[in-house]
Amino acid sequence: MQTRITKLLEIEYPVIQGGMAWVANAALAANVSKVGGIGFIGAANAPAEWVRSEIRRAKEITDKPIGVNVMLLSEHVDEVAQVVAEEGVKAVTTGAGNPAKYMKQWKEAGIRVIPVVASVAMARMMERAGADAIVAEGMESGGHIGEQTTMSLLPQVVDAVSVPVIGAGGIGDGRGMAAALMLGAEAVQLGTRFIVAKESTVSQAYKDRVIGAKDIDSVVTGRSTGHPVRSLRNTMTRQYLEMEKNNVSFEELEHLTLGALRKAVVDGDVAMGTVMAGQIAGMIKKEQTCAEIIQEIVQEAKETIKKCSIFAEDSCGNEAEHA
Structure with missing residues (x-):
């Protein structure tokens, strides 16, 4: 399954592990890379020296390519951008902003820059800025989401840019991967599936909640704030949605979710954590x-x-026979 993405990132399979905050550390990223995909360490809002130590820890586990996901709204973003350039990672994915400010710095360091986008306009902008590839992520994904589904967004982004496109959002098995490839993607990015990897260091309670989830168990909070987030239903989401319904202040909503992702990932609090x-x-x-x-x-x-392919051949044969 060689594509422009596998060649660009020098990996065996067109499978990318998303850089999930608190989840995607060196252990997970390195083990994904070790077996032929490419793993991304989630920098999130972490200080630069934590990112540096995780990159080095990943390199102790594998000599295969690894990447870092840089959250552009982080207060540490300038320092993190410098660290990834110094440490020589293979690729950077970016979210929550425009990476143009760091493009030259990363390119000079030989880093492949792959922004995550939720619209055609942003995809075009990123290509003009020099992006090596694009992740088109639909609203089916976990965490911060856009408004378009993968099924509608992905082919439009593929048609709009000339760089290779990676499909993300709602892809959890080989059927989803095949669908993304049929829509023009040249790789897929998976997040939720890797949360429950044995090498993932998230709390067992978090893993068990994902494994026990039903098809209707995900919910979106934060629409009223303009920052929608998809997570699994629990006590916290019910309280949050009720507060949104009652038009409480942004500050009150923020207070409810302060440190909530860490609560779930590290402490195993899947009732009040995100x-x-x-x-x-x-x-x-x-x-x-x-x-x-x-x-x-x-x-x-x-x-x-x-x-x-077999179905297409049969269809062609039947059509020829009827003709």
Whole structure:
């Protein structure tokens, strides 16, 4: 399954692990890279020296390419941008802003720059700024989301830019990967599926909540603030939605969720913590190693594409026969 993305990032499979805050540390990212995909350390709002130590820890685990997801709204972003340039990571994905300010610095360091976008306009802007590839992420994903679904966003972004596009949001197995490839993607980015990887260091309570999720268990909070977030339903989300319904202040909403992601990921508080997960959580039924996840997804994608090819051949044959 070689594509422009596998060549660009020098990886075996077109599978990318999303840089999830608090979840995507060196252990997870390195083990995804080790087995042929590419893992991204989630810098989130962490200080630069934490990011540096995680990059170095990942390099102790594997000599395969690794990346860092840089949150552009972080108060430490300037220092983090410098650290990733100094440490020589293979790629950077960016979210929550425009990475143009750091593009020259990263390019000179030989880093592939891959912004995550939720609209065609942003995709075009990022290509003009010099992006090497684009992640088109639909609203099915966990965490901060846009308004378009992957099914509608992905092909429009593919048509709008010439750089390779990575599909993200609502992709949890090989059928989803095959669908993304059929829509023009040249790789897929997975987040929720890797949360329950055996190498993932998130709390067992978090993993169990994802594994036990039903198809209707994800909910979006924060629409009233302009910063919608998808997570799994719990006591906190019910309180948050009720507060939104009653038009409470932004400050009160912020206070409710202060440190909530850490509560779930580190402390295992899945009642009052934010259990970020995408809509595909209902598909996930067990913990697996990163190798098992990638191999299963790639094999299923190949089989799905093969079935489509056979179906197309049969259709052509039937049409010819009727003609």
